[in-house]
Amino acid sequence: MFNKILIANRGEIAVRIIRAARELGVGTVAIYSTADRDALHVHLADEAICVGPARSTESYLNMNNILSAAVATGAQAIHPGFGFLSENSKFARLCEEMNIKFIGPSAKVMDMMGDKINARAEMIKAGVPVTPGSEGEVHTTDEAVKIAEEIGYPIMLKASAGGGGKGIRKVNNVEELVPAFEAAQAEAQAAFGNGAMFIERMIFPARHIEVQILGDSQGKVIHLGERDCSLQRNNQKVLEESPSVAIGHTLRNEITAAAVKAAQHVSYENAGTIEFLLDESSGKFYFMEMNTRVQVEHPVTEFVSGVDIVKEQIRVANGNELSVKQEDVTFSGHAIECRINAENPKFNFAPSPGKITNLFLPSGGVGLRVDSAMYSGYSIPPYYDSMIAKVIVHGENRFEALMKMQRALLEFDVEGVITNVDFQLELISDPHVVAGDYDTSFLGNVFLPEYQKED
Template sequence: MFKKILIANRGEIAVRIIRAARELGIATVAVYSEADKTSLHTLLADEAVCIGPAKSADSYLNMNSVLSAAIVTGAEAIHPGFGFLSENSKFATMCEEMHIKFIGPAGSVMDKMGDKINARSEMVKANVPVIPGSDGEVYTGQEALKIADKIGYPVMLKASAGGGGKGIRKVEKKEDLLAAFESASQEAVAAFGNGAMYLEKVIYPARHIEVQILGDSFGHIIHLGERDCSLQRNNQKVLEESPSIAIGKTLRTQMGEAAVRAAKAVGYENAGTIEFLLDEETEQFFFMEMNTRVQVEHPVTEFVTGVDIVKEQIRIAAGQPLEYQQDAIQITGHAIECRINAENPKFNFAPSPGKIKDLFLPSGGVGLRVDSAMYAGYSIPPYYDSMVAKIIVHGENRFEALMKMQRALFEFEISGVVTNAEFQLDLISDAHVIAGDYDTSFLMEKFLPNYIKQEE
């Protein structure tokens, strides 16, 4: 086992990793930007190293600075968390060259699965269902038109090197395709330095279902059930739950087995997620992409399985075999996670950085967990993602989990900054959400229009 690891991240995920490492008896090194000098992860770690100014490109994304901090402090491994360098294959390879263990898959696997075209090809070979679409990268609007005519509208344009909702456009009819292609391609160039696109048939109505997998260095891979991430705003997840109400035992087994096949096909090691779109009418599911890192929503899976995913990541990276067999993984009860962002839903979800004056995080009761780096007196910087906390609940069944989340959101109090907590309370109290009657279009097309009218 490692004696010391460095956490190449910030905020609640850095705090989460520090706590897991401490429980394993491992010393931790935090890296921080000048804007994060007083952040909780900096204060909790055994050591802390400033790696640059506030701008991410000059600090958390500065590979040389992060690696230098690891070398100077004698860290044997680096946990990247999510975002920043977590899916950067060059960084993973650099760690390997410096004899520092990257807590995640190899850079070669990231390259294989990070490129959506390559990933699609690998899944076809592994007999994993894929969405009808282009077989390779698409570089021109005219080429896109030919493919769309073949697979039928509506289609989804996606950046080949994309992620985080960038370079994505839904095109309903032929007349709109050329303009959408140009817009999405330009956005992809700005975000990823690569304007190549690919097309997929739109599966609608759909559920966004992801399956958590774990794989060790001995080729043993298991899945930990699924999460339903269908409640999204602008392609960004808002609320997640496990298990999915849309999936029965047979389909759960089929999707889990497909996810394991996908991971085995690329020799996957560590924690990862296979994302699917589910057509509820036909019960057909299709591979979307693979996330080669720990997910924001991993706590719901931890609640229903009892598996500490972050600890397992560290153990796997240290060369230890997975102690779990697939038959030992049992889904118990129901878990829900709400993402709390420093943003104002009444003003188009505009970011709301600032100093926290008073703060009360709900913490009482069985089956309630709050992952956060906030504290009273802390100033939320304006330079990073607006997520400041995650409230996660677990109940014996879905109704109990829903009621527990309503109670937790009702108790949550913060002053000095505006958050989306009240919005989340309204969402979790919506009749459609309570009934489980929603898909990926629900939040944007049904809930938000009514919510905005009420606010006006």
């Protein structure tokens, strides 16, 4: 096993990785920007090293500084977490060249599956269903208009190198296409340094279903079931649960088998997620994209499967076989995750950085977990993502999980900053959500208009 790994991230995911490594007996190195000098992950790691100023481009995205930190501290591997450099094939390749193990897939596979156009082509080869769309990159509005006419409206514009909801636009007709294309392309160029787009027919209404997979260097690939991530705002997930109430036994077998086939086709190693759109009316599902990293919502899968995904990532990167076989994986109960952000839902979800003057995190009972890097007196910097915690619950059934989440959110108390805790409490208590009657349009088209009428 590795003696020491460097965590190229911050916040709750850095804390999560440090805890998993410590339980495996592996030493840890935290990196931090000058704005994160007092962050929890810095205190918890065995060593910590500053890699630059507050701006992420000069610190958490600074490949040279991070690699220098790994060399200086003798780290044998780097865990990128999610976001930042986690899906950057150039960084993965630099790690390979410097004989530092990147805890994730190879740069080659990342290029293949991280780029949406390449991934789509590979899934067609693998026999995994994909939505009708463009066959390659789209660079001009003239190309976009022609392709949209061929596949039919409504369509989705997506950044080829995108992720995290950036560079995505829904287009209902030709009048909306040109301004939407130009805006999405500019956003993609700013976020990823790549303005290439592609176009897909929009599956609407739809469920966003993703399957967690794990692969090792011996060629074994397993799945850990599916998650329903349909509750989204501006293509950003808000709440996730597993299993999905929209999927029965037969469809579950089909969609998980398709995910395993997809991962096997590209000889995938480490943790990854195959994302699908499910047309509930027809029961058909379509490949959307692959996330070549650990997901924000991985804890719900850990609860229902009993598999520690982050520990598996470290073991696999070390050259070990997966610790479980597919036939050993059993699923139990229901799990739900709510993302807690420092933001004001009543003011268009504006970020709310500041100093936490008092903090009480929910606890007690079986099946409740809070992943966070907060502590009383901590100042949330304004430079990074607004997510400050994740509340995850597990119950024997969905009703028990819903009630446990309501209880947990009622106990959650943060003073000094505005959070979305009350918003999440209203969402988890909404009759449609309680009934499992929602799709990707529900939060934006149904819940939010009513929520924002209040007060």
